[in-house]
Amino acid sequence: MKLLKNTWYAAAWSRDVGSGFVTRDLLGEPVLLYRKHDGSPVAMIDRCPHRFAPLSMGKRVGDGVECGYHGLQFDCSGACSLNPHGDGRIPPAARVRVFPAADRHGLIWIWAGELSRADPSLIPDFSHLLSPQLKTVGDQMTQKAHYELVVDNLMDLSHVNYLHAPYQQVDDFLKAKHDVVQDGSALESRRTIPATRAPQSFRPFLDDPDAPVEYWLNIRWHAPGCCMLETGVVPVGRPREMGLVRIGTHIVTPIGAASTQYLYASSRNYRLDDAEADNETTRWQQMGFHEQDKPMIEGVQTRMGDRELLSMRPILLATDAAAIRARRLLAAMIEAEARVDEPAPAAVA
Numbered sequence: 001m002k003l004l005k006n007t008w009y010a011a012a013w014s015r016d017v018g019s020g021f022v023t024r025d026l027l028g029e030p031v032l033l034y035r036k037h038d039g040s041p042v043a044m045i046d047r048c049p050h051r052f053a054p055l056s057m058g059k060r061v062g063d064g065v066e067c068g069y070h071g072l073q074f075d076c077s078g079a080c081s082l083n084p085h086g087d088g089r090i091p092p093a094a095r096v097r098v099f100p101a102a103d104r105h106g107l108i109w110i111w112a113g114e115l116s117r118a119d120p121s122l123i124p125d126f127s128h129l130l131s132p133q134l135k136t137v138g139d140q141m142t143q144k145a146h147y148e149l150v151v152d153n154l155m156d157l158s159h160v161n162y163l164h165a166p167y168q169q170v171d172d173f174l175k176a177k178h179d180v181v182q183d184g185s186a187l188e189s190r191r192t193i194p195a196t197r198a199p200q201s202f203r204p205f206l207d208d209p210d211a212p213v214e215y216w217l218n219i220r221w222h223a224p225g226c227c228m229l230e231t232g233v234v235p236v237g238r239p240r241e242m243g244l245v246r247i248g249t250h251i252v253t254p255i256g257a258a259s260t261q262y263l264y265a266s267s268r269n270y271r272l273d274d275a276e277a278d279n280e281t282t283r284w285q286q287m288g289f290h291e292q293d294k295p296m297i298e299g300v301q302t303r304m305g306d307r308e309l310l311s312m313r314p315i316l317l318a319t320d321a322a323a324i325r326a327r328r329l330l331a332a333m334i335e336a337e338a339r340v341d342e343p344a345p346a347a348v349a
Contacts, residue, residue, distance in 0.1 A: 001028055001257045004224045004334050006113030008123045010251040010263055013140065014106045017041060021056045025255045027112055031099070032056050036063040042076045043101040043110045049080075049094055105129050106136075107251070107263070113337075124222040128247045128267050135272040137281040138249065138265025143294055145301035147225050147252045147260040148309070148327060153297055154227045154250050155189055155326050157217055158319035163292050167201045167284050170215060180322045185223055185329060189322035192216045198233045201284055202244055205270055205277070212236045214243075221322070223330050225252035225260075245269045258301055264289060 011024055012033060022033040023046055032046035032055050046056050048067040058068035064075040066082075072094065073082035080094035099110040100118035105126040111118035129136055143150055153159065160168040172193045179190045193215045203209040213233040220228045227250040234243025249265040264285065271277040304312065309327070316324065 001254065002334050003027060003112065003254060004330065005337060006111075006117050007224060008102070008109040008111055008120075009224075009253045010107045010226070011043060011101070011110045011253065012108045013138075013263060014103050014108055017108050019060070021060075023054075023056045024261065025259075026110070026253055026261065028254070028256055030054065031110070032065070033101075033108060034060070036076055039103075041101040041103050041108050043099040043108070044074075044076075044078055045097045047096070048072060048074075049096060055096070124226045124228075126226075126228065126249055126251075128228075129249060129265060131267070133272075134247065134267040134269055135278070136249075136265050136267040137278050137285070138263070139285065140261065140263045141290060141294065142255065143260045143262055143297055144258060145260060145297045146258055147254045148330070149297050149300055150252045150260050150262060151221065151225055151227065151326060152309075152323040153293060154219060154229070155187070155221055155323040156319050157189070157191065157219065157229075158317075163296060164288050167288065168199045170196050170199050172196045174319075178318070178321070180325060182325070182329075185333065186220060187322060187326050187329065188218060188220045190216075190218045195236050202233045204280065205244055206233070208235075214240070216240070219248075219322075221326050223326075223333055225254075227251070257306070262289075 009027065011026055011031060012022060016022060017033045017035060019035055024031045024033060030046035032044050034042055036042060046054050048055055048069065050067065050072055051069055053067055053069035055065050055067055058066045061073055064073055064081060066073045071084045072080055074096050075081045078096040078098035080090045083090050083094070099112065100115060102109045102120045102123060104120060104123050106129040107126065109123055128134055158174060161170065161173050170193060176191045176193045181188045181190065195212045196215050198206055198209060198213045198215065213235055215233050216231065218230045229248035229250060230245065231248065232240060232243045232245040234240050245268070247267045251263045253261045255261055266281050266285065268277070
């Protein structure tokens, strides 16, 4: 599994990580998550270097971990701090890999690359998740598919008119102007329908559901799998600031070659204290993400097997522009990183 290393990956929602042990399978490894006494997060490989027991089956000792199998203790830097056996000598290899971790925007992030480059300022801005001007409802799921297939689904929103037709179908959607704009290593896909009937997902919250609205969908991708989708409707002729807006958080982290952790949320600027609006959001997330997207994306993975999408030479449509550009950008970033990591050629006598 080819991965971008020098980047931040979302490991979990902050609310799900406390002083107790939480485990996730991420980036091809079992990961143990917990918080130190000062509240800062720790992320380490969930595997003792002695007999490879899950450290999560052990216990906390201060800010460190004691393996439940033979009692080796490891501090939060991953170094073995106690060997209770024999003369107590600690083998040089008695160390557990620890990922730099950060708690930001309601998410626990881990850095997969060079320790010296782990700069939290590089974490994409998802601060809307904590905004008091928005109400956020979200959850997580696992998809049995390569993470790039999940990103493809997000970056090509033309599927909403078919796969999500009951909630999202808009007659003029496929004719809307579509722009794909690159901003450094990020991409943004923008669609605006200047006058149309609001999709069903917004209609219950409009004063006049049948009045024509401007409808927009802008999704921004940060490598390798962080997407932020802004959708909104506003009566024709009024500024967008007066409209109903939802900011969708969609963050995918690879588990393995054909499995993905998917963290999702919807943050709205209307009816902030309305329980029924929360329930409505939960209903369409369940239907759209779990009952529609998930089986379709997993079906695509099944038909592809272990082959890579572009190697199969798929036909490409105009709507594929953002997804394919994201794939090519990510591939170039991974390739550039690999070139830097290549060992220097041996000297020739």
